[in-house]
Amino acid sequence: MLALLADGILDVLQLKYLVPLAAGTLIGVVGGAMPGITITMTVIMVLPFTFGLEPLQGLAAMIGVYVGGESGGLITATLLGIPGKPSSISTMFDGFPMTRKGEPGRAVWLGVWASFFGGLLGGVFLIGATGWLAEIALEFGPWEFFALFIFALSMVAGLTEESLAKGLLAGALGLIITIFGADPIMSVPRFTMGSELLRGGFPFLPVLIGIFAFAQIMTDIERARSLAESDASARDLVSLAVSHVKVVGEILGRPFLLLWSTFIGLLIGVLPAIGGSAASVMAYDQAKKLSRHPERFGTGTPEGIIASEASNNANVGGSLVTIMAFGIPGDAVTAVMLGAMTIHGIQSGPLFMSQETTLAYGIFAAYLLAHPIMLAIMAVGARWFLRIVLVPKSILIPVVLVLCVVGAYALNNTMDSVWVLALFGVIGYGLVKLGFPLAPLILGLILGDQIEVNLVRALMTDSDPALFVTRPISALLLALSAGSIALALWQRRRQRRRQPAADGAPDVDF
Amino acid sequence: MRKLARALALLALLPTAAAAYPERPVKLIVPWAAGGDTDNIFRPFGQAFQKQLGETVVIANIGGASGTVGAREAKNAPADGYTLFAVHDYIHLTYYTGVSDVAHTDFAPVCAVASTPSVLTASPKTKWRTLPELVADAKARPGQITVGATLGSTSHFFPAIFEKAAGVRLKYVSYDGLAQRMNAILGGHIDLTDGNLTQKGKVDAGQLRFLAVGTEKRSPEIPDVPTFKELGLDVVYAVVRGVMAPKATPEPVLATLDGACTKAVRDPVFAQSMKVQGTDVHHLDRKGYAAFLARVDAENRLLAQELGLLRR
Amino acid sequence: MRLPRDTLAGLLGLALSVWLFALTAGLPKSSFVPIGPDFYPRIVLAATALLSVAVAVEGVRGRRPRLPGAAPRRNLRLVLLTFLVFGLYVALLPLLGFRAATLAFLLALQVVLDPPADRRRWVTVALVAVVTTAVAYFAFERYLSVLLPRGSLTGF
Structure with missing residues (x-):
C-alpha cells in the first residue's frame, strides 16, 4: 500500500498533474476567500475546464479546489470578520477577535496550520479506510443500498434549520426531479409531456448547477445595495509576520483537541450530504464543552480556531472516502466530482480501488499534496487575497454565469442541458424564496435514481419485501433512519419550548 | 503566403466544392458515457480515423435514455459529413421495444469496425x-x-x-x-x-x-x-459496432469516409487497443455494413417478438 | 389576505404531486418486469403529497412566526432583469453562436447590474466582456477540445 502511495505521489508530482492541482488549490483559496462564492460554486466553475483533461488531471484540480476552498475562507474570516463561506463562520468567532487584539498573523497562521494538520490526518484516514470500507460496500445488495440512501435522506432532513416536514418535503421534491424521463428499468418515458427534451430526464449536473448558482447569485443580487461595491471595504494591508515554530507548537501542544476535531470532521464527511459548515460548528462546540476555559471562547482563543479549521479540512478527506468506497457523493462538491468522473467514464464504487488502483492512489496523493501547496500559497499570497475580495459582484456574476452555461453545454454537447440549467435556475430561486432548505433537495436529486433502481432491483431479485427488515444491515440502517427522524422531532419540540425559532435564512451552502 | 492563398481559395470554393471535404473537425457522436465499452472502442478508432481523414475527429459523448438521446441528436444533425454516429446493435432493439423512434434506416451506413463476443x-x-x-x-x-x-x-x-x-x-x-x-x-x-x-x-x-x-x-x-x-447449444452472439452518417449525407462524402475507415481499421495501434478491449477488429464497408444491418434488424425484430417485448 | 409562506409552499407541493400522480395512470404496464414504471413515482408522489399537507398546516398554524421588521430591502427588480438577460442569452446562444452571444451577454449583464457612470467604467466593462469571451473560447475550443455552440444564423 505504501509503495502504491509512493507511486501515486511520484505520479502526481509530474508537471502535468501538479499544474492542475496547484491551479485548483489557488482557485479554491481565492473562491473560498470571496464572500458569496461557495466551494460548490468554485468547483462548478472549474468543472468545464476538466472535460478536456485526463481524468486524474481533472480530479486533481477539483481536489485542489476542495482543499484550498476549505482553507481560503479563513483569511477573510479572521482578518475582515467576513466568513468567505459558511464553514469558516466558527473560525471567525475567535479569529477576528484575535486580529483585533493585534495578532492577525497568529490568527491566520493558527488557522492555516490547523487546516494543514487536520487535512493530513484526514488523509491518513482516507488512505487507510477506503479499501476497507469498499470491501464492506461490496457486500451491500440492493436492500442495503436502498436503506443506506433512506438513512442519508432522513438524517439530512432532520438536520435542517427549517421545520422537519419542510426538510423532508425538500428531499421529496429532489426525488421528484429524478422521476422524469426514461424509467431506469425499461426506459419507459415518464412525464415527458410529449417533449423530446424530457425523454432523457433532467440531467443531474445542469439541474444542480442551475439550482445552486441561481439560488446563490440571485440571493446576492436582491440583497446587495450596490453591486459596484464588494462586501469588504478596502483596508490597509496588515503584516502577517509570525513565528511559525510557535504557532505549530500551539497546535501540536493540544494533541487531543486536534485529534478530536479531526475525528468530528471525518465523521461528518463520511456521512452523506452534511458538509463542512456542520463539521466546523460541531467541532467548535465540542472544543468549547471540553475546554477548561469555555468562557474564553469568542474572545480570541486559539482553541476555537484550531477546532474549526482542523475539522473542516478533515471533512474533505471523509467526503472523499464516501465517494470512492460507495460511489455516493457526500455533498454537492463531491457530487460534481462524481459527475466529472462519469464524464470520463470512471465508475466509482466498491470496485473503484481494485479496478482503478492508479487513479485511486493518484487521488490520495493529490489530496495529500494539496495541503503543502495550500500552505505555500498562503505563505506567498495571504495578504493579496484580501484584494481579490474587492472584485465587484457586477463583474463576477456575469462571468460565473457564462462558466455555468459552458459547463452545462459541454457535459453533453447539446443545448438541451442549457435549457435545463435555465429552467432550474428559476426553480432554484423560487425554492429559496419559499424557504426550502437546499441540502435535502440536492441529496434527493443525487440519490433519486439510485433509490428507485435499488428498490426495484431488490423486488426483482426476490419479490418478498420483508427482506428489507430481515436482512441485518438493511434493518439496522432503516432503524437508524426512523431514529434520526424521531430525534429531530424530539429536539425541535424541546427547542420550541425554549424559544420561537427565527425565520431561517436560505442555506445555500451544504 | 502560398498556404494562405490556398486557404483563401478553398474558402471561396466552400459552398460548391464537396471535394474540399473535410475542411473542419468532424464530430463523432458516441451515444453513451465516456469510458463505457462503446466509448473505449471509438476513442482509439477516432485517433486512427482522423489520421486517414486529415482532420480532427472529436468524440462527443451524448449519453442518456439507453443511448437514444445521442441517436436523436445524430439523426437531426446537418447531413454534411461533419456529424457522424457511433452505433451498435442497440439501435434495433430500442426501436422495436418502443424506447425510441430512431431506426437504423434513419442513417446511411459508413462502415463496421469492431465485434465483441459475449x-x-x-x-x-x-x-x-x-x-x-x-x-x-x-x-x-x-x-x-x-x-x-x-x-x-x-x-x-x-x-x-x-x-x-x-x-x-x-x-x-x-x-x-x-x-x-x-x-x-x-x-x-x-x-x-x-x-x-x-x-x-x-x-x-x-x-x-x-x-x-x-x-x-x-x-x-x-x-x-x-x-x-x-x-450443443446454438448460441452465437457478438456486439458489432460501426459508424453511420445522417441519411441525406452526399454520396462523395460517404465515399471519402468509407475509404478513410477501411484504412483506419488496419492501423496497428487500433488493433492493439481492440485486443485490450477483448474485441475483434471486424471491418465491413458501406455495402457490407448495410447488408449486415438489414439482416440483424430482422433478427432483432423476431427476437423482440419472441420475448414479448415487441412494441411495433 | 396573504398566504403564509409555508402554506403556499405546501399547496404548490401538493398541486405538483397530485398532478403528476394523475399522470402516472397513463403509464404503460410493463409486460416483462413485475413492477411497472409507475410503481416508484407513486410512492414518492404520495409521500410528497402528505408532506406538503403537513407543511401547509404548519404554515396556517403559524408555528414559526416571522420576526417583524427584520426583513431587509429586497431588490427584486434587479433579480427579474438578471433572469431576463440570462434568458435572452440562452435563447440567442444557438442562433448567434457562443462568441457573439457571450460577448453581448457579458456587456448587457454588467451594465444592468451596475450602470457605468463614466468613461473609465465603460472601458472596464468592455474589457471584461472581450477578455472573458476570448479566454473562454480559446481555452475550451482550442485547448480543451470542447466544441462550443456555433450560430445557426451566423455560422460563427
Whole structure:
C-alpha cells in the first residue's frame, strides 16, 4: 500500500498533474476567500475546464479546489470578520477577535496550520479506510443500498434549520426531479409531456448547477445595495509576520483537541450530504464543552480556531472516502466530482480501488499534496487575497454565469442541458424564496435514481419485501433512519419550548 | 503566403466544392458515457480515423435514455459529413421495444469496425463450474437463477437466446452497464451476467467464472472456455459496432469516409487497443455494413417478438 | 389576505404531486418486469403529497412566526432583469453562436447590474466582456477540445 502511495505521489508530482492541482488549490483559496462564492460554486466553475483533461488531471484540480476552498475562507474570516463561506463562520468567532487584539498573523497562521494538520490526518484516514470500507460496500445488495440512501435522506432532513416536514418535503421534491424521463428499468418515458427534451430526464449536473448558482447569485443580487461595491471595504494591508515554530507548537501542544476535531470532521464527511459548515460548528462546540476555559471562547482563543479549521479540512478527506468506497457523493462538491468522473467514464464504487488502483492512489496523493501547496500559497499570497475580495459582484456574476452555461453545454454537447440549467435556475430561486432548505433537495436529486433502481432491483431479485427488515444491515440502517427522524422531532419540540425559532435564512451552502 | 492563398481559395470554393471535404473537425457522436465499452472502442478508432481523414475527429459523448438521446441528436444533425454516429446493435432493439423512434434506416451506413463476443459469466458464489451444471440447476429451479442485464438491450438478449436454446427460465434483474453488473456479481447479488473478455483478469484471479463464449470457435484469448456450440447449444452472439452518417449525407462524402475507415481499421495501434478491449477488429464497408444491418434488424425484430417485448 | 409562506409552499407541493400522480395512470404496464414504471413515482408522489399537507398546516398554524421588521430591502427588480438577460442569452446562444452571444451577454449583464457612470467604467466593462469571451473560447475550443455552440444564423 505504501509503495502504491509512493507511486501515486511520484505520479502526481509530474508537471502535468501538479499544474492542475496547484491551479485548483489557488482557485479554491481565492473562491473560498470571496464572500458569496461557495466551494460548490468554485468547483462548478472549474468543472468545464476538466472535460478536456485526463481524468486524474481533472480530479486533481477539483481536489485542489476542495482543499484550498476549505482553507481560503479563513483569511477573510479572521482578518475582515467576513466568513468567505459558511464553514469558516466558527473560525471567525475567535479569529477576528484575535486580529483585533493585534495578532492577525497568529490568527491566520493558527488557522492555516490547523487546516494543514487536520487535512493530513484526514488523509491518513482516507488512505487507510477506503479499501476497507469498499470491501464492506461490496457486500451491500440492493436492500442495503436502498436503506443506506433512506438513512442519508432522513438524517439530512432532520438536520435542517427549517421545520422537519419542510426538510423532508425538500428531499421529496429532489426525488421528484429524478422521476422524469426514461424509467431506469425499461426506459419507459415518464412525464415527458410529449417533449423530446424530457425523454432523457433532467440531467443531474445542469439541474444542480442551475439550482445552486441561481439560488446563490440571485440571493446576492436582491440583497446587495450596490453591486459596484464588494462586501469588504478596502483596508490597509496588515503584516502577517509570525513565528511559525510557535504557532505549530500551539497546535501540536493540544494533541487531543486536534485529534478530536479531526475525528468530528471525518465523521461528518463520511456521512452523506452534511458538509463542512456542520463539521466546523460541531467541532467548535465540542472544543468549547471540553475546554477548561469555555468562557474564553469568542474572545480570541486559539482553541476555537484550531477546532474549526482542523475539522473542516478533515471533512474533505471523509467526503472523499464516501465517494470512492460507495460511489455516493457526500455533498454537492463531491457530487460534481462524481459527475466529472462519469464524464470520463470512471465508475466509482466498491470496485473503484481494485479496478482503478492508479487513479485511486493518484487521488490520495493529490489530496495529500494539496495541503503543502495550500500552505505555500498562503505563505506567498495571504495578504493579496484580501484584494481579490474587492472584485465587484457586477463583474463576477456575469462571468460565473457564462462558466455555468459552458459547463452545462459541454457535459453533453447539446443545448438541451442549457435549457435545463435555465429552467432550474428559476426553480432554484423560487425554492429559496419559499424557504426550502437546499441540502435535502440536492441529496434527493443525487440519490433519486439510485433509490428507485435499488428498490426495484431488490423486488426483482426476490419479490418478498420483508427482506428489507430481515436482512441485518438493511434493518439496522432503516432503524437508524426512523431514529434520526424521531430525534429531530424530539429536539425541535424541546427547542420550541425554549424559544420561537427565527425565520431561517436560505442555506445555500451544504 | 502560398498556404494562405490556398486557404483563401478553398474558402471561396466552400459552398460548391464537396471535394474540399473535410475542411473542419468532424464530430463523432458516441451515444453513451465516456469510458463505457462503446466509448473505449471509438476513442482509439477516432485517433486512427482522423489520421486517414486529415482532420480532427472529436468524440462527443451524448449519453442518456439507453443511448437514444445521442441517436436523436445524430439523426437531426446537418447531413454534411461533419456529424457522424457511433452505433451498435442497440439501435434495433430500442426501436422495436418502443424506447425510441430512431431506426437504423434513419442513417446511411459508413462502415463496421469492431465485434465483441459475449461470454456467459457466473458469480464465484454460485456452485456451477460448467455450463451443463448451470443448465441442470436452472431446470431444477425454474425462474430462480438471477441474471443482471440492461433490460431490452444486448446484455438482455444474449442470455435470452441462451435461455431459449437451453430450454430454461431465468430471472432478470435490471443492472444498467457493465460496471454495475460487475459490482453485483462479485458481491453475489446476481448469479449470471453477460460479460466479455475485458473481465479475463478477474476470472484468472478466481473472482468470476466464464461458463461459455458466444463465438463459432474457441477464442485464442481464453482457450479453456468452451463455446456454446460445442456444448450443443446454438448460441452465437457478438456486439458489432460501426459508424453511420445522417441519411441525406452526399454520396462523395460517404465515399471519402468509407475509404478513410477501411484504412483506419488496419492501423496497428487500433488493433492493439481492440485486443485490450477483448474485441475483434471486424471491418465491413458501406455495402457490407448495410447488408449486415438489414439482416440483424430482422433478427432483432423476431427476437423482440419472441420475448414479448415487441412494441411495433 | 396573504398566504403564509409555508402554506403556499405546501399547496404548490401538493398541486405538483397530485398532478403528476394523475399522470402516472397513463403509464404503460410493463409486460416483462413485475413492477411497472409507475410503481416508484407513486410512492414518492404520495409521500410528497402528505408532506406538503403537513407543511401547509404548519404554515396556517403559524408555528414559526416571522420576526417583524427584520426583513431587509429586497431588490427584486434587479433579480427579474438578471433572469431576463440570462434568458435572452440562452435563447440567442444557438442562433448567434457562443462568441457573439457571450460577448453581448457579458456587456448587457454588467451594465444592468451596475450602470457605468463614466468613461473609465465603460472601458472596464468592455474589457471584461472581450477578455472573458476570448479566454473562454480559446481555452475550451482550442485547448480543451470542447466544441462550443456555433450560430445557426451566423455560422460563427
